[in-house]
Amino acid sequence: MTRQFFVGGNFKMNPATREAKRALVEVLNQAPLDPNTEVVIAPPSLYLIPILDLLRKDVKVAAQNCHSKTSGAFTGEVSPAQLVDAGIPYVILGHSERRTLFGETSAIVAEKTRAALDAGLRVILCAGETLAEREAGRTQQVVEEQLQAVVGRLSPEDWSRIVIAYEPVWAIGTGKVATAGQAQEVHAATRKYLTSAVSPAVAESTRVIYGGSVTASNCKELSIQPDVDGFLVGGASLETRIRGHRECKGRIDG
Template sequence: MPRQFFVGGNFKMNPISRAQKKVIVNELNAADLDPNTEVVIAPPSLYLLPLKDIVRSDIKVSAQNCYCKTSGAYTGEISPVQLADAGVPYVIIGHSERRTLFHETSELVAQKTKAALDGSLSVILCVGETLQEREAEKTIQVVENQLRAVVTLLNESDWDRVVIAYEPVWAIGTGRVATAAQAQEVHAYIRQYLSTAVSPAVSENTRIIYGGSVTATNCKELSTQIDVDGFLVGGASLKPEFVDIINVKRN
């Protein structure tokens, strides 16, 4: 079966008020969205439950992060079990901002991924290289190392609930975007790696989405690439053009 197109909106530490949150949600609730595209939005944790209660039922919510432990003395953290108990189905793990600003290693990202899956969550697993790594032609090496840490901990059946987001760090929030050819090259490699490291079935069925300054202007060409199964959208997910991105595959 063809892989279902996936569009996620990572609100990051926005919006900064309840009023702004309501504006964003009202626009999504009123929009004519492609029913064949899975839509997931990730607000700040403070707004997760209120937003879940007011957003339309065909849009899922996601946490932006979780810890690798079920419970305990971990001030400021949220466990995957707590998210699942609250009815939150998704969590983003390993976003470049977590890796760079908060120094999360690939090993910790892998532990969080495994804990989230064991806690009945689905995971948007982020991988990607910095500008320096891209210029040093280490993109494939970096992405493979990030994935290998996760592959080591997961069972083959776990991959049914994993969406991989390739997000070149140099394109996140910079206005720069990987060309369609650059995105396809890395996505194809990820699929090839999954086939060898896990199984051909996992490779075929796992959705690999692109993130990095995705807009209504550049999403069309990116969406035509055979191994690009959707997007993880940052700043544009807070704007009306998010609807156009969601509907990019609509005929």
């Protein structure tokens, strides 16, 4: 099975101004993107609707987070139903910054994933280990534990709307990056886990993308690994050029 290559840009709490937002959208709208690559950007929630209105239609928009409830007294939160009503197709869930800075457990991530799918969203589901966990040889154990909570809440059919993002915490925003071999090893093991935990068909069809200091210099080698189906790019996605590139099967290039 050929899985469509995926490139996501997580802007985090950037850009800082409306002018910077407009400039970024203008670059995207003029960029020569690979038509065979799915490109998704995740701006701050304040800019979701304005960017959706201005952005070319072949680039999708994702929220960076959502609540698990449809509505209610949850000040500062955005519900999955509100995102769907606004025309937002994707949401990022389980990012390491949500887990470490905001205390989201795997059970909370699983609850949000179930709610997002029920509302009609697609989910970019993040998992990854800290440096201490990698050095202790627990990388795959941690990734599988984080995914297991979600596996228990999903049916096999639900996985058609899930993209797994393997993001080693030690490589996010540090300039460090897993080697192509390290990334391939974790992606292949994750696909093997899905084979036993869900089904061989789900394991084969689910895209597993890599996030962690992806740049123009390392994306080519990463992209040719058989189980690396794309990237979730953080800081580099805010740089000056966003373009499709045949060597990387389409990318957000810093």
